[in-house]
Amino acid sequence: MHAPFPYDLDTAVGYAIGHTAHRLKMGLRRAFTSAGHDVTPEQWVVLYRLYESQGLTQVELGERTVKDKTSITRILDRLESKALAERRRDAHDRRSQRIFLTPDGRDLVEHLVPLVRAYAAEAFADVPPEDRDHLRRILANIETRLDAMPEPKDPA
Amino acid sequence: MHAPFPYDLDTAVGYAIGHTAHRLKMGLRRAFTSAGHDVTPEQWVVLYRLYESQGLTQVELGERTVKDKTSITRILDRLESKALAERRRDAHDRRSQRIFLTPDGRDLVEHLVPLVRAYAAEAFADVPPEDRDHLRRILANIETRLDAMPEPKDPA
């Protein structure tokens, strides 16, 4: 209606990225539940990383999933309560936990992968391969820049 | 370590989008707090939409911010408690609330906009304009596809 300064959120690239990311995640969530799997997209990522490399520390898991330590703690609580993963105290460093998938956890990952592949195939069906590469490159470009941006808290 | 089926999360476009979106949002959050503004990125979007058009219904606000009705309710609770916005019962339909920014709310938006612009300028500094356009187009493309995808629950 009125706009005393020029700004248009709707053309903001960052907003568009967030918007698309949100919808993609929600779609994946629904793909999981409608296939009868009681698992969230976040749990899926953790399970996937554990499938890749068992025995990770929670810190390592956090790095590989780009999640906070506290989020990892809680997600593992749930995965353990669903008997999909288990924590084992590290023998050499008793501060650490080593995380392993249970057989059920491995099974679940193997069921989830085709689902994820199918979902991605459909969601990106209209995006030609060269656009996907371009997209990846642009996003990597942005992240590189974000890495270089000073943390507001420790500019020293 | 072992990979009985071919899948690589790290090359998944959807994962990259989510990753970048997450980091962008966190950077914006920190830009706000380090500038002394007690406001979240989600609240920013709501405030911005209200600045654009005062007197929106919560449903309309939800559409314009791509947020759930319940999220809108709670965010407005907080904005009201911070005296940035206020709800007024619609005279013609007493189920609806019309939402308005307070003077403080308008002031805040006007302070936030330059912050957001500066942040975006820095985050996307390495992305040439034609790449931004391309990015927007690809994302729009994906969303169009998502719109066309059947809701798992009501495929009819």
Add this chain to the structure above:
DNA sequence: AGCGGAAAATATACATGCTAATCATTGCCG
């Protein structure tokens, strides 16, 4: 040795999103 800081994990408090259920109001339709 042994002290003190760093590291790993947990706990806590708050903000958000999703789902499902509920309440009040509206309005259509027989």
Add this chain to the structure above:
DNA sequence: CGGCAATGATTAGCATGTATATTTTCCGCT
């Protein structure tokens, strides 16, 4: 006109993310 489905909003329950503080354990360094 009168009941009942649809609509706007709220509430409650769960999962996640952020920030901060705490606990336990390790390790470097004097």
